Amino acid sequence: MPSILLADDHGLVRDTISAYLGTIDDFDVTSVSSLDAALKEMSGLTSFDLLILDYQMHGMNGLEGLERAMKEHPTVKVALMSGIANRDVANMAMSRGADGFIPKSLTAASTVNAIKFILSGERYFPFDFGNAQNETPRDSVFSELSERELQTLEQLCIGLSNKEIARALNVQEVTVKLHVKNVLAKLKVANRTQAALMAKERHLF
Amino acid sequence: MPSILLADDHGLVRDTISAYLGTIDDFDVTSVSSLDAALKEMSGLTSFDLLILDYQMHGMNGLEGLERAMKEHPTVKVALMSGIANRDVANMAMSRGADGFIPKSLTAASTVNAIKFILSGERYFPFDFGNAQNETPRDSVFSELSERELQTLEQLCIGLSNKEIARALNVQEVTVKLHVKNVLAKLKVANRTQAALMAKERHLF
DNA sequence: GGCGAACCTCTACCTTAGTATAGGTGACTA
DNA sequence: TAGTCACCTATACTAAGGTAGAGGTTCGCC
Numbered sequence: 040m041p042s043i044l045l046a047d048d049h050g051l052v053r054d055t056i057s058a059y060l061g062t063i064d065d066f067d068v069t070s071v072s073s074l075d076a077a078l079k080e081m082s083g084l085t086s087f088d089l090l091i092l093d094y095q096m097h098g099m100n101g102l103e104g105l106e107r108a109m110k111e112h113p114t115v116k117v118a119l120m121s122g123i124a125n126r127d128v129a130n131m132a133m134s135r136g137a138d139g140f141i142p143k144s145l146t147a148a149s150t151v152n153a154i155k156f157i158l159s160g161e162r163y164f165p166f167d168f169g170n171a172q173n174e175t176p177r178d179s180v181f182s183e184l185s186e187r188e189l190q191t192l193e194q195l196c197i198g199l200s201n202k203e204i205a206r207a208l209n210v211q212e213v214t215v216k217l218h219v220k221n222v223l224a225k226l227k228v229a230n231r232t233q234a235a236l237m238a239k240e241r242h243l244f
Numbered sequence: 245m246p247s248i249l250l251a252d253d254h255g256l257v258r259d260t261i262s263a264y265l266g267t268i269d270d271f272d273v274t275s276v277s278s279l280d281a282a283l284k285e286m287s288g289l290t291s292f293d294l295l296i297l298d299y300q301m302h303g304m305n306g307l308e309g310l311e312r313a314m315k316e317h318p319t320v321k322v323a324l325m326s327g328i329a330n331r332d333v334a335n336m337a338m339s340r341g342a343d344g345f346i347p348k349s350l351t352a353a354s355t356v357n358a359i360k361f362i363l364s365g366e367r368y369f370p371f372d373f374g375n376a377q378n379e380t381p382r383d384s385v386f387s388e389l390s391e392r393e394l395q396t397l398e399q400l401c402i403g404l405s406n407k408e409i410a411r412a413l414n415v416q417e418v419t420v421k422l423h424v425k426n427v428l429a430k431l432k433v434a435n436r437t438q439a440a441l442m443a444k445e446r447h448l449f
Numbered sequence: 450g451g452c453g454a455a456c457c458t459c460t461a462c463c464t465t466a467g468t469a470t471a472g473g474t475g476a477c478t479a
Numbered sequence: 480t481a482g483t484c485a486c487c488t489a490t491a492c493t494a495a496g497g498t499a500g501a502g503g504t505t506c507g508c509c
Contacts, residue, residue, distance in 0.1 A: 049327050054352035055260040095328070122254050122300070122327070147259035185485060198438030201466070214487055220467060230495090231466075232437045233403030239444060390455055405495065417495095419457055425497060435465090436496075 041158050042085065045070040046077040047093040047120070052143075059147055060154070073097060074104045081112050088158055091141065094121035094128065101242075102132060109136055118157055127181065127241055129164070139163035181243060183225045191218040196235045196244045246363050247272040247290060251282040252298040252325070257348075264352055271359070279303045279313070286317050293363055296346065299326035299333065299447075306449055307337060314341055323362055332386055332446055334369070344368035386448060388430045396423040401440045401449045 043066050047053040050072070057068040069085070071077050074096060081087055090108060098104065109117050118139035119132045129140045139157040141150060142165055153163045184192065187208070194204040201219065205212040219231060228234050238244055248271050252258040255277070262275040274290070276282050279301060286292055295313060303309065314322050323344035324337045334345040344362040346355060347370055358368045389397065392413070399409040406424065410417040424436060433439050443449055 049348035050351040051261065051346075051348040051355050052257055052327070055264040056256065058264055058352070059260040122257070141256075143254035143256045146255040147263070150256050187486065195437070196441070198433065198435060198441055200435065210486090211488060213489065216467065217487080223467080228403070230403060230405065232400070232440050235437050236401070236403055236440060236444065239441065392456065406497095407495080415456090416458065418459070421497065422457080428497080 040065050040067045041088045042067040043069070043154070044077055044080060044087045044090045046072070046074060046091065046096060048072045048096045049093070052093075060151065063147075063151060066154070074099055074108070078108065078111060081115060087115055089116045089118060089138075089154065091118050091120050091154075094119050094132075095123065101244075102128070102135060105132060105137060106135060116157055118154075118163070123242065127243065133162070133164055137162075140165065180226055181238075181241070184222065188218050188222050188225070191215060192222050192234060192238055193244050195219070195222070195231050196238050198235065245270050245272050246293045248274070248359070249282055249285060249292045249295045250275040251277070251279060251296065251301060253277045253301045254298070257298075265356070265359070268352075268356060279309045283313065283316060286320060292320055294321045294323060294343075294359065296323050296325050296359075299324055299337075300328065307333070307340060310337060310342060311340060321362055323359075323368070328447055332448060338367070338369055342367075345370065385431055386443075386446070389427065393423050393427050393430070396420060397427050397439060397443055398449050400424070400427070400436050401443050403440065 043060065045053060045057050045060075045068060047056070047070070053070045053072065057070040060066045061068045069080060069087070071080055074092070075098060077090060077092070081090065090112070092099065092105060092108060096104070105117065105119055108115075116138040118141055119129075119137050120141040120143065121128070122143035129142075132140055139153060139162060141153055141163070145153065145165065153165075156163045181189070181192075190208060191204060194207055199207065201212050201215045204215045204219075208215070219234075222234055223230065226234050226237055228237060248265065250258060250262050250265075250273060252261070252275070258275045258277065262273040265271045266273045274285060274292070276285055279297065280303060282295060282297070286295065295317070297304065297310060297313060301309070310322065310324055313320075321343040323346055324334075324342050325346040325348065326333070327348035334347075337345055344358060344367060346358055346368070350358065350370065358370075361368045386394070395413060396409060399412055404412065406417050406420045409424075410420045413420070424439075427439055428435065431439055431442055433442060
C-alpha cells in the first residue's frame with residue numbers, strides 16, 4: 040500500500056483530501072500542517088513514497104521549501120500542490136526536479152490519477168494548465184527580462200524607490216531608472232505599481 | 245435533511261469537501277464551481293438552506309459576490325469560506341450580513357460544527373482568528389480609513405495614476421493627492437506601491 | 450449654537466518617476 | 480573584425496507623486 044505524506048496548513052483542505060484519498064483508493068495517508076512537520080515525519084520510522092507539499096503553506100517560502108524537502112530526502116518523490124500558482128511557478132517547480140505539480144483546480148478523480156501516475160515513477164504535469172486565463176501567447180512575459188531587470192523588478196515588489204533600489208543593487212539611480220523603464224515596456228504596463236502588482240499576481244516574488 | 249450549496253472553483257477542494265460533508269453527517273450537498281452557477285442553481289427547483297461561497301473564487305470580486313448572493317436570495321443563509329482571508333475581510337463580510345465565516349484553517353470536524361451552528365440560525369465567527377500572524381494590535385489599520393480613502397486605495401490597487409483616480413471618483417486631482425497622502429500616513433507606508441501591495445497582501449481588493 | 454469629522458478645493462513647493470538621447474564597457478559570436 | 484547584447488553612466492527634461500497650509504461645506508452630536 041503506497042504511503043503518502045500530505046502537507047497543507049489548511050485544516051479543512053488537508054482533512055478532507057486525506058480522508059478522500061484514504062477511502063477512495065488504497066492509499067495510506069498521513070497529513071501534517073507545515074513543512075517542518077513534514078520533514079520531521081519523514082525522518083521517523085515510516086518511509087513514505089510520496090510527499091505532497093502545498094505551495095502556499097506557511098514556511099514554504101516559494102520554491103525554497105520544495106528544494107529543501109528534495110535535498111533532505113532524495114529518495115522520496117515530491118509533488119507540489121497549489122490553488123493559485125500559474126504556469127510560471129509550475130514550470131519552475133518541475134525544472135527544479137519536482138516529480139509532479141497538482142493544481143487544486145483538478146477534480147478529485149484526476150488528482151487520484153495524477154498521484155498514481157507519480158507513484159508509478161512518472162513525472163506528472165497538467166497539460167492544458169495555465170492557458171485559459173493566462174493570455175501570454177506561448178512563454179512568460181517575464182522571460183524577456185534580463186538578469187538585472189528581474190532583480191530590479193524584485194525590489195520594485197517591495198515598494199522601494201529608485202534611490203533605494205540603486206543602493207541595493209550597487210548602481211547609480213539613473214541606471215535603475217533605465218531598468219525600470221525597460222521593465223515597464225516589456226511587461227506592457229504604465230507604472231511601477233502595476234509592474235509590482237503584476238509580478239505579485241503571478242507569484243513571482 | 246439540510247441542503248447545502250457549495251461554490252468553490254478548486255475542483256479538488258470542492259469535491260473532497262462535499263464528499264466529506266455528504267458522508268460524515270446528514271447533509272445534502274450540491275457543489276458548483278462559480279458564483280453564477282450557484283445563483284442559477286438557487287433559482288432552480290431545489291431550495292437550499294445554506295450557501296457556502298469561496299472568497300477567492302473567480303467572479304466573486306471580493307465581497308461583491310457575497311452581497312449579490314444575499315440580495316438575490318434573501319431567505320438563504322450565506323457563509324463565506326476562505327483560505328487566505330484575514331480578520332479584516334472576515335469582519336467586513338460579517339458586518340455586511342454574512343451568516344458565517346469559515347476559514348479553511350479549521351479542521352474538518354470544526355467545520356461541520358460551524359455549519360450546524362449556522363443552520364440552527366446562529367451566526368458563526370471563529371473566535372481566535374487572525375491574531376496569530378496578524379501583528380495588528382487590536383483592530384485593523386484599514387478601519388481607520390474613511391470611505392473616500394478606502395475608495396482611493398481600491399483604485400491604487402489597480403495601479404491607476406492620481407489623474408485617473410480623479411476621473412474615476414469624480415473629484416479633482418489635488419483631492420486625490422490628499423486622500424493618497426492620508427492613506428500612506430494611516431497605513432504607515434512610504435509610497436503608493438507599498439500601499440497597494442499591503443492591501444493586496446491582506447486581500448482587501 | 451458650537452464642535453469635530455469627513456469631505457472637497459486651492460496655491461505653492463519639492464521630490465520622485467519616467468522619457469529621450471547619447472556614449473562607454475566587456476563578452477560573446479558570425 | 481564588426482556586430483550585437485546586456486550593462487552602466489550621463490545630461491536634460493517632462494510628468495507624476497507627495498507635502499504643507501488654508502479655507503469652505505455638510506452632517507451628526509453634545
